[in-house]
């Protein structure tokens with residue numbers, strides 16, 4: 001959901017001080033004035049991009065002069081960031097699990113919390129013998145699918161997304177990391193494009209933001225990140241239900257898991273008890289993993305009554 005309707009005054013590159021140290025401070029103040037969190041870090045990242053300079057060198061060569069093209073590029077990048085476009089979209093990069101992912105407005109920017117999901121999935125997969133079939137439902141940038149393929153070589157991965165443009169980014173990230181031949185990308189609704197297949201592990205970080213909450217999020221999120229990645233679908237007159245996808249996963253995933261197979265989901269802060277209650281009808285939740293803020297962010301569950309052949 002991109003709202004570019006709010007006019008933002010462009011940053012005038014003629015006001016940029018002549019050297020790196022001055023430009024950095026100037027950029028930081030401009031971003032702070034626009035309400036950007038971490039204005040110093042973002043100004044350094046953008047100045048590094050504008051001048052083709054590694055971040056550390058900005059501090060090692062503070063008196064290095066900028067040429068006109070560098071000042072203009074820096075001004076243009078600051079204008080975008082001051083309009084609250086995420087720095088990851090401007091740089092087209094986000095690190096995740098130690099891997100660099102290409103990101104743009106077609107995909108959600110992968111979050112640190114989702115690394116907990118990948119770490120949990122990797123631990124469960126390493127506990128099983130032989131190859132593993134993994135499904136990543138709502139793959140976005142491919143962060144989960146590509147990380148699992150890179151970090152657990154016996155895994156073959158199926159990555160699904162409803163959005164064709166999103167899948168283009170995910171496939172490019174798989175190619176970038178040399179795992180394109182181990183990931184099948186499928187367009188469609190949740191498990192529909194994987195009908196008839198069975199998996200050792202199904203991973204999912206679904207849209208889980210309530211319609212009432214979206215406007216409360218940072219402008220970077222609600223103005224620029226895809227709404228399809230954030231908010232579950234509305235049903236008729238009813239408001240979107242933040243738990244919509246967990247209800248569906250509880251009903252649909254048991255039929256596509258191998259004996260002992262796992263469902264691993266990310267949940268929003270504070271959602272874990274409600275999601276656990278939803279899953280309880282069909283799954284036994286065996287792990288609940290907290291983030292650094294102390295919130296349970298990942299649940300790992302196995303269907304009730306299944307065998308225990310898939311490790312863990």
Ligand SMILES: C[S@@+](CC[C@H](N)C(=O)[O-])C[C@H]1O[C@@H](n2cnc3c(N)ncnc32)[C@H](O)[C@@H]1O
Pocket residue numbers: 107108109110111114137138139140141142143144160161162163166188189190205206207208228229230
């Ligand atoms: C919260 S994002 C997660 C992206 C990525 N897996 C990550 O963790 O960074 C949810 C993703 O689900 C996709 N999506 C939304 N509804 C879907 C549906 N019904 N079926 C499949 N994918 C869907 C969105 O396009 C989006 O890429």
